[in-house]
Amino acid sequence: MSAGATATGDPTLGPVWKRASWYAVLSALSVLVLFPIYMTIVRALSTPRDYVQRGQPLYPVAVQPDIFGRAWTQGDLGRQMALSAVVTAIIVTAQLTTSILSAYAFSFLQFRGRTAMFYLFMATLMLPLEVTLIPNVDTVQSLGWFNSIQGLTAPFLATAFGTFLIRQGFLGIPRDLRDAAALDGFGHLAFLWRVAIPITRPVVASFGVIAFLSAWNQYLWPRAIVNEAKWNTIQIGLKNVGAANVDEMNIGVAAAIIAALPVLALLIFLQRHLVRGLTAGAVKG
Amino acid sequence: MTKPLAVPVDEDHVRSRRRSIKDTMLGLAFLGPSAVIFTAFFFYPLYRLVWLGLHQQNRTGTRERWVGFSQYADTLTSADFLDGVRISATYVLYTVPLGLVLGVLLAVVADRKLRGIKVFQTIFASTVASSVAVASVIFFVLINPQVGYFGDVSFLSLSDPGSALRGVALSSVWQNLGLTFIIVLAGLQAIPAEINEAATLDGYGPFRRFWRITIPLISPSLMFLVVVLTVFAFQAYAQVDILTGGGPAGATETLVWKIFSDKEPSQYGEGAVMASGLFVITLGVTLAQFRILEKRVHYGA
Incomplete structure (x- = not known):
C-alpha cells in the first residue's frame, strides 16, 4: 500500500x-x-x-x-422531499445573506467593539447543537413553533462558520481596490455587491455547498421539534424503516436512496466546491 | 484565530469621523441579523442551560425550585451519565482509528496518475453523499438482526449488548469514509512532487518514505480529522435512533441519546447538566488533542 x-x-x-x-x-x-x-x-x-x-x-x-414510485406516493416521500427542499432553501439563502453581511462588517467596516463582536461570533462555533438542544427546544415550543417551517429553520439562519470562511475571502481583497472603488463613488453596498462578492465567488459557492449539505442532512433538530408525521423531513422520515411491517420494508429502503440523490448530484456536479468547502477547516487548522 | 485587518488612519480627521459614524451604523446593521440568531439560539440557551442545571422543575414545568449545585453533583456522578460517557468514549475508539486508517489507505491508493483515476476518487468520496440517517438505513439493510444480510454475524450483532455498539459504529466508519478520504487526499496532493523525488534519490524506499515523509507532511490534516471524527462520535444520535433505539439493554445509549431522551420538564435539569458535561468533554477533547498533537505535528510547506 x-x-x-x-x-x-x-x-x-x-x-x-x-x-x-x-x-x-x-x-x-x-x-x-x-x-x-x-x-x-x-x-x-x-x-x-x-x-x-x-x-x-x-x-x-x-x-x-415501481418501488421508487410507490415510495414517493405511499411512503409520503413527495411531501417530505418538498418540505426538506423548502427548509434547505431557506437555511442556505439566509446563511449566505447573514454570513456575507457580517463578514463584510468584520473586514471592511471600522467601528468600536468590532474585535469583541468577532470573538463572540466565533465562540458560537464551540457550541454544538447537542449542547443547546434542551433550551432551544424549550424556546421553540414556547413560541409555538413545533411542527412549523419557522421551528425547522430559525436556529440555523446564521452561522459563524460561514462568517469566518467568507471573511477569509474578503480579507484577501486588496485594500487599494476598496479605496479605488470609493474614489469612483462606490458606497459599501455597491462595493459589496459589484466587487467583493464577485471576487470571492469560489469561497461563497463552497460555503453554499456545505450549507446545503448540512441543512439537507439534519436529523437531531427536526426529530426534536416535529411530532406530527406530516412535518417529517426526508431524513427523519427514514426512521420509519424499522417500524414498517416486513412487506413494506423496501419502501423505507428506497426512500433512503432517494434521500441521498440530491447530495449525490452535488458531489458529481459541484465536486470542486464541495471538496474546497470540506477541506476549508483542515487547511486552516 | 486570525487578527482583524489593521487599517491605516485616515489623514482627513473630520471626514474620517463622519465616516466612522456611518461605518458604525452600517456595521451594526450588517451584524444585526446574525447577532439576533446567535443571541436567541446560542447565548440565551447557554444561560438557560446553567439556570436549568441549578433548578428542578415539576412534571409539567410550571413550577421550579432552586437546588443549587447538588443537581450537578448528583447527575455528573450518576450511573446513567457515567454509562453514557463510557458508551460514547467506546464509540470514539471504535470509529476514529479505524476510520482514519481506512481513509488514509483509500487516499494513498487513489493519489496517482492513472487514466480514469477521477472515477475511483469519486467512488471513494461517494459516502459523503450519505447523511447519518441514510447510512443508518443502509446498515439496517446489512446488519439488522431480522432482515440484515450480515444479521447473523455475531461480531456485529445488534441484538447482543456486547456487540451492538460495534455494529452501529461500523455505519459511522463507512459514512465518514468519504470525508476522511477527501481531506487526506487534499493533504497528499499538497505535497510538492520534488520532496518525494528527493527522498527517492536519497534512497528512501516506499515504506520509509510513507512513514518519514508522507505522514509527517499530512499530519495537520490527520489532526483535524482526529478532532472532527471524535466530536462526531460524541454527537452520535441518528444511528442509535434508527438502528437500535438505544438497545439492547441500553448498550447503545450514547451521551446525546441520554440527554435527548430526558424530554419531560422534570428531567430538563438533569438533561441540562448532562449537556454541560458533553460540552466540557468535547471542548476538552478538542483542546487536548490540539496540544498533544501539536508537538508531533509538522506544520510546513
Missing part, C-alpha cells in the same frame, strides 16, 4: 503489469466502499418476503420495478 505514496508519473509510461495491479487494488477497494450501497439497491428492488425466502442473495428477487 505504501508503495503508492506518490503518483507514478505519466500514465502512458511505466510497466503494464504495475498499472494493471493498481487498477486491481482500486477496483477491489471500490467494491468494498460500494457494497453497502449495492445491497441497499438490491434490497429496495426485491419483494421483501421472497428475498428472505431465497436466502438473501446478492441479486434482487421478485423485482418490484
Whole structure:
C-alpha cells in the first residue's frame, strides 16, 4: 500500500503489469466502499418476503420495478422531499445573506467593539447543537413553533462558520481596490455587491455547498421539534424503516436512496466546491 | 484565530469621523441579523442551560425550585451519565482509528496518475453523499438482526449488548469514509512532487518514505480529522435512533441519546447538566488533542 505514496508519473509510461495491479487494488477497494450501497439497491428492488425466502442473495428477487414510485406516493416521500427542499432553501439563502453581511462588517467596516463582536461570533462555533438542544427546544415550543417551517429553520439562519470562511475571502481583497472603488463613488453596498462578492465567488459557492449539505442532512433538530408525521423531513422520515411491517420494508429502503440523490448530484456536479468547502477547516487548522 | 485587518488612519480627521459614524451604523446593521440568531439560539440557551442545571422543575414545568449545585453533583456522578460517557468514549475508539486508517489507505491508493483515476476518487468520496440517517438505513439493510444480510454475524450483532455498539459504529466508519478520504487526499496532493523525488534519490524506499515523509507532511490534516471524527462520535444520535433505539439493554445509549431522551420538564435539569458535561468533554477533547498533537505535528510547506 505504501508503495503508492506518490503518483507514478505519466500514465502512458511505466510497466503494464504495475498499472494493471493498481487498477486491481482500486477496483477491489471500490467494491468494498460500494457494497453497502449495492445491497441497499438490491434490497429496495426485491419483494421483501421472497428475498428472505431465497436466502438473501446478492441479486434482487421478485423485482418490484415501481418501488421508487410507490415510495414517493405511499411512503409520503413527495411531501417530505418538498418540505426538506423548502427548509434547505431557506437555511442556505439566509446563511449566505447573514454570513456575507457580517463578514463584510468584520473586514471592511471600522467601528468600536468590532474585535469583541468577532470573538463572540466565533465562540458560537464551540457550541454544538447537542449542547443547546434542551433550551432551544424549550424556546421553540414556547413560541409555538413545533411542527412549523419557522421551528425547522430559525436556529440555523446564521452561522459563524460561514462568517469566518467568507471573511477569509474578503480579507484577501486588496485594500487599494476598496479605496479605488470609493474614489469612483462606490458606497459599501455597491462595493459589496459589484466587487467583493464577485471576487470571492469560489469561497461563497463552497460555503453554499456545505450549507446545503448540512441543512439537507439534519436529523437531531427536526426529530426534536416535529411530532406530527406530516412535518417529517426526508431524513427523519427514514426512521420509519424499522417500524414498517416486513412487506413494506423496501419502501423505507428506497426512500433512503432517494434521500441521498440530491447530495449525490452535488458531489458529481459541484465536486470542486464541495471538496474546497470540506477541506476549508483542515487547511486552516 | 486570525487578527482583524489593521487599517491605516485616515489623514482627513473630520471626514474620517463622519465616516466612522456611518461605518458604525452600517456595521451594526450588517451584524444585526446574525447577532439576533446567535443571541436567541446560542447565548440565551447557554444561560438557560446553567439556570436549568441549578433548578428542578415539576412534571409539567410550571413550577421550579432552586437546588443549587447538588443537581450537578448528583447527575455528573450518576450511573446513567457515567454509562453514557463510557458508551460514547467506546464509540470514539471504535470509529476514529479505524476510520482514519481506512481513509488514509483509500487516499494513498487513489493519489496517482492513472487514466480514469477521477472515477475511483469519486467512488471513494461517494459516502459523503450519505447523511447519518441514510447510512443508518443502509446498515439496517446489512446488519439488522431480522432482515440484515450480515444479521447473523455475531461480531456485529445488534441484538447482543456486547456487540451492538460495534455494529452501529461500523455505519459511522463507512459514512465518514468519504470525508476522511477527501481531506487526506487534499493533504497528499499538497505535497510538492520534488520532496518525494528527493527522498527517492536519497534512497528512501516506499515504506520509509510513507512513514518519514508522507505522514509527517499530512499530519495537520490527520489532526483535524482526529478532532472532527471524535466530536462526531460524541454527537452520535441518528444511528442509535434508527438502528437500535438505544438497545439492547441500553448498550447503545450514547451521551446525546441520554440527554435527548430526558424530554419531560422534570428531567430538563438533569438533561441540562448532562449537556454541560458533553460540552466540557468535547471542548476538552478538542483542546487536548490540539496540544498533544501539536508537538508531533509538522506544520510546513
